[in-house]
Amino acid sequence: MKLVTHLSYWDKAGGAAVAAWRLHEGMQRFGVESRMVSRRRISQGPDVSSISSDLFEAADVFFQRRVRPTQPPGATLFSFSPTTIPLMEHPWIAAADVVHLHQVSDFISPEDIEQLCASGKTVFWTFHSQWAYTGGCHYVGGVRRLPEDWQGTAQVAERLHPLVLMELERKKRIFSRSNIQVIAPCEWMAREAAASGVFAPENIHVVPYGIDLAVYSPATAGMPAAQAREEKSPVSLLFGCQNLTERRKGYQELREALVLCMSDPIFAEAAREGQICLRTFGWKPVGEMDLPIPVTHVGVLDEESEVVGIFRSSSAFVCPTLDDNLPNVVMESLACGCPVVAFATGGVPDMVKHDQNGLLAPQGDVPELARLLKDFCLNEVLRTRLREGAAATDLTRWSLEAQASHILGLYDSVRPDLKSNDTRRMPAAPAELNLDGRILPQFATEIAGALVEERRFLKSSAAATAAAQNQKIRQAEDRIARLKQESDAKTTKVAELLTELRAIRAKLKQANQMKKQLKVKLIGSKEKIRTLKQHIAKNRPLFQRIWRFLRRSRKS
16 A cells, blocks of 8 residues: 655645645545645644644744745745755654655755655655745746746845845755656646756646545536526626735736726626626735725635535636636636636636636736626626536546546556555654754854844833733723722712611601501591581481471561
């Protein structure tokens, strides 16, 4: 049985990690002893282990203090490799027949990879970005390729240029003499990697990502998404990625294209009436969605069911990316029967066929993207045809099984001695393994300076925090004193009210006593009246005779 260990910065967070995780799962379906070792993990399964090191934290401080501040807002990641760690001390790496690298920037260095090759490991590397053959940039950017583009010097401050050049040279030196087998998810990535001169073209193999087609599938009759489409719901465009503020993902180009669309009176009226709208997903700062059509942000989608649901219920996915590999979202969209309107960037044309399952504009051509969006939104016949084309797209080469089978075949071609019927198993490994490493000399000064800055910042922050806390304490004490004064005043008022209440109660008691006395007198008066009435009734005949006598006497 083949023993395969995947190395990735994340286990399953972000596009690159998700793609790596899917390959790991696909291999397990073929009975491969597949494990994943990452720097950061979110899954808690027994087939994932993480590596930690104090040096990682120092490298992070270096990035945050010396690299990131020199980049413009929304810039793509830029990563140096300032540390090296003894990877072979991890049980799964030591036992593996094949070590399959993924997005390992900010995790392992070229020297670590050289160490793996020198130990006799068969090393495969899936390129989820261009970092492996640049001076540190994850994407070179643009269409033309100048020397400074490959180096990445244009993406950081001039003071870091010597480190950038050294980074690229050490990659060329180490990787060119290592028999690393490269997996390029798309034709564009294969061409770029070959053109860089860092990796031998004969060691570059194109194998697209795989997805679970049992999960990602078109909506069928009776599903809410299908019913919504049948009920003539508004044209619902969809745009999303892990981080909407990342410049290369094309949010600004999408906005500009929609502004151009709004210059068409028919499109503008439909948008104002809510017949054309946009939904977005992914991380974004609050208040950043300044788009000219109605927009709803649904946040970060963590569950596959949420991703599938939003693709099925959307009219089209818009992918205005300016630099990309083989975007998972495009593959997922088409697998769910949702057509794609995009720039013909990177590996997008490998999946989207113009006027069949989507629409393609030349890379960065905003006016053409606007025209395609307008045509799509205002032409129901076109929407129906493209949706049917997306649902009919042949996805067999994108299945997890196809991807895993292809790569396992490459393993066999490089290591024909590996047998699939042996009984070997991966050894036990801790959930987290802490390794001691070292900082590479060329980065020592920069990292030391960054750590000093961080220490100074933390001290000033602590002082500022303490001052703020003391201020809050003084404010609280003042508030307590005011409340005590108010409480004392209220206590005095309460005492006065209690005195008044006692006086009122005394008067009320006196009134009750007078009431009782009057009641007694009333009862006595009633008794006298009753006695008088009885007396009158008893002597009524006598009174009548006296009355008659008096009347006769008056007449005579």
